[in-house]
Amino acid sequence: MPSWAAALAGLVAGAVAVGVSLPAAGVVKASAFPPAAAGAAAVDLAPAWLKDWAIRTFGEHDKTVLLAGVLLVLAAAAAAAGLLAARNPRYGPAVLGAFGALGLLAVLTRPGAGPADALPTLLGVAAGVFTLPLLLRRALAPAPAGRRRPSPGPGAGPRDASGPAGGSDPRPASHPDPLPGGGSDPQRPAPQTPAVMRAGEELRAFDRRGLLTAALGGAAVAGAGAVAGRLLTGRAEVDTARAGLALPRPAVPARPVPAGSDLRIPGLSPFFTPNRDFYRVDTALVVPRVDPADWTLRIGGMVDRPVELTFADLLARPLVEADVTLCCVSNEVGGPYVGNARWLGVRLADVLREAGVRAGADMLLSSSADGWTCGTPSDVVLDGRDALLAVAMNGETLPVDHGFPVRLVVPGLYGYVSATKWVTEIKATRFDRDEAYWTPRGWSARGPVKTQSRIDLPKAGAELPAGRTVIAGVAWAQHRGVDAVEVRVDGGPWRQARLAEAPTADTWRQWVLDDWDATPGGHTIEVRATDATGRTQTAERAPVAPDGATGLHAVTVTVT
Template identity: 40%
Template sequence: MRIRAGIAGIVGLVVALGVTELVHGLYDLVPSVLGSIAQVVVEWTPGGIVTQGIELLGTADVPVLIGSVVIGTLAVSALLGILAVRRPALALLGVALLTALGIAVSFVEPFINPVATVANVVVGLLAGTIVAELMLRAAGLREVKKAALEAAPAGTPGSPESPAVRWRETGAGSMSVGRGGFLALGGGAVVAGLAALGLGRLLSGGSQTASAPKRLDLSNEPAGKPSGNEGESDGGGKEAVTHETLPKPPADASIDLPGMPKLITPAANFYLIDAALTSPRVNADDWKLSVKGAVQNPVEFSYKDLQEMSTLESDVTLSCVSNTVGGGLVSNGRWTGVLLSDVLKEAGVSRENISSASRQLVGRSVDGWTAGFETDIALDGREALVAFGLNGSELPVKHGYPVRLVVPGLYGYVSATKWLSEIELTSWDFDAYWIQRTWTKEGPVKTQSRIDTVKGGDNLQAGRVPVGGVAWAPHRGIDKVEVSTDNGNTWNEARLASQLHPDTWRQYVYDWDAKPGSYTLKVRATDGEGVLQTAEDRPPHGGGGTDGAQGYHTMEVTVA
């Protein structure tokens, strides 16, 4: 009995999730209930546990989290199905609580239609409850109640002679279809629910918004100015608006080898690590960026305002502070946008007037996520961007559409605000999202290097073996890369591709004359300031530090 009741509850939940996800896919102002629950779990989970999850799972952290949420909710639904046999009133109360929870977590998401969101949760869970009830009746489980009813005094509303009871018993008995029919009914409902869920997930990722952003074309944009609440003043004239693009990377900036990452990472392959499990859907026509806080002239920009300012392309390597030594949470992109310093200039901010009240620049996402860094970094001459393009196209939604921050030389957790809606200048006392979760406050990217053309555990053939990969120290550049084949006892200087830009990674290769035996390979880099990458091994978080991994990428190989 319990197994069939539990199955009925699980099938009902699958149908409910299928309905809600399908509606989410059809109408993006209705959030994903499943994603919203997972997002709340992230927000309530202690930062150290979230960090460990990212370090352990990398880009698989989101699927694992959502899978865990699904398993947990399936367990709850199974319990409700069992409860529905003996205590249907309590089971209905449980469904009501689930409905309230689904509505509450859905309202955590920005940019939703409240009425449609509430209706989606209610209809979804109602559909699931009806399916579960039909399965319980089909299995004849409602007949279990007869034994209790037969003990009621004759003539009472709950007695066996009651017309209502006889109707319920007759209905329950006539609905019993046996084990095969029960499984067929449940299987059909599961297939329908999963199909709706899958279609909803597919539709929710199939707009601009995601896989095929439009190409950028700024060549014919007219000059314009942002609107500020203290009026406009151009000092009697306007600077010429320019839209600078970069030439194709020179051939000598790349080394063509199997396993070598592309010099410019395709948007589809760019690493993704977010606190937001579902990407906010922002209408660029309604979007605004406000610059406020300790500024002389609070100002507001539309998407069109930014594109009508002088823009440029900039090649910048971004990396996640959670990236382990030799890990893949690093990518190199060609970004398009407006200099952050130009945006701050419109608000009256300069290096000369930075004070203790404006020491920190905080980027705030449309969903409230924050990242902060020293304001001076935005004004020290580096090409920090308010970016709206990646690799010649609009930003994909998952990478921050319509606008994000890109700051060379800083880890993403202190600088790379996606879905940017506010820039606030404030004091250093403010602690942004990840700082509240025990990461250090400054976040400069450490000099790192990685072996890509050889993998740990490889069995290699004797002879020439190219050992190559990438090294990066954004804003400082890479001057030298060395490879050791004897566990660091001796070092061999690698051949470098030309440096595309000091803000990007640099490819290298060492042509190793490999002899038969077992070897320990290591790689290390020296940055553009002459500083050698540290050899001390340390994980991204813990082990004496909370500011990123360090050490030499090391692997064991065999040569036959």
């Protein structure tokens, strides 16, 4: 059998294994899907520098790239299983079983995993082990009539297909025996397609059509599994529930956005970031699909009265609107992982006061539906800022990618310590007793947002005509507010930029310098912001780890 055929049989068997495990994971839970669990384990084990490199290199596509990498590794293993099984039928199942064991380990070590989570992996491996030899058999068809190997006669010793009992004949079985003098017997049939033969069995030759037909059948099984998995994971139901959700009007509307908050300069980030453009950075390879009818939020730990809320309970409470800018700690100086939105939700502080958070509980450990955890300083949530259990974003129900049905929004803190998506539990505890997901991986436990500014116009590397040129961008210092922005060109004097209005200290501010007289040549433009406490952002460069990048954003342009 050609090597490509054996490898194809392995690939199809692997696809069947994945296709069977996906709907099984839909019945159990999404995190029990072996490739997703393996990818999540890779994220957990990856050092901080590798995570930062992935975000810098692939941006918001980092999870897609990781999952594709996991599937490529599985494909390579499946192809190897096919090649080995063509040599020895026992090798293929051994390879598939070994990778199944790794997948099972990844699944069972996920947060909240139980014995039932093993089912998708076990069913997938069983399907692959069953499919591989079936494909290999279909790849071999009976040889043409007249090429059957007779069984040895009574009393004959064991014989193989190429020689007498107890020995072997080095000549290929498909070649006729030579006559004395080097000729061939013209009465013997001509050589045929290479065949596999055993004593007492008919010869079997490679059957391309049989293999391809069987492979198409296996691919159909894998595809049907993918469709069934989509349905069973509740994706359609959750999308329907989200689309049909009618949000109550806010009891406390957001302040009107002042005229002049958006300078409406083409190419400048708008005051409100559209939901489709809002950055997404999280660890979820498979986005949790949480039906609001099944969602509950449990608040416990160091509280006097544990609280449990359903989604209906949450919507029955007074809802508050707030304009809040969110920023990821992985955002490099001048990076894209920052956005501003109008959020609608319930004040978290009100719910915590009902629960009665005890003195000494300085951390709120929140958990996501997929097991991710986040540690938020409790004093920040309780100091009067608009920390929300958010249910809507920019006037529409939360997108699934951004935490539907409920997420946390806390102004002034990086997302890794404040912005839990798909939140299901909040535990009042202490920083010296519990750690959230990123803290043991080398990140700061608290994470207040640092004052930063970014140049949106002109773009880095742009070629500009000489003359009057607009320089514009955004600056943020959540819950302190931006008081001033300055710009300089080629290390010259700092010049004050004009600031757009901002409704609160929790949003970013647009800024513009529209009278730069650009002269021919190369130029470097820098920006810095000063927050309302009087602190100007530092020019000292620091990486994103452990608590956010620092430095001045600069772009280089060419004027012609």
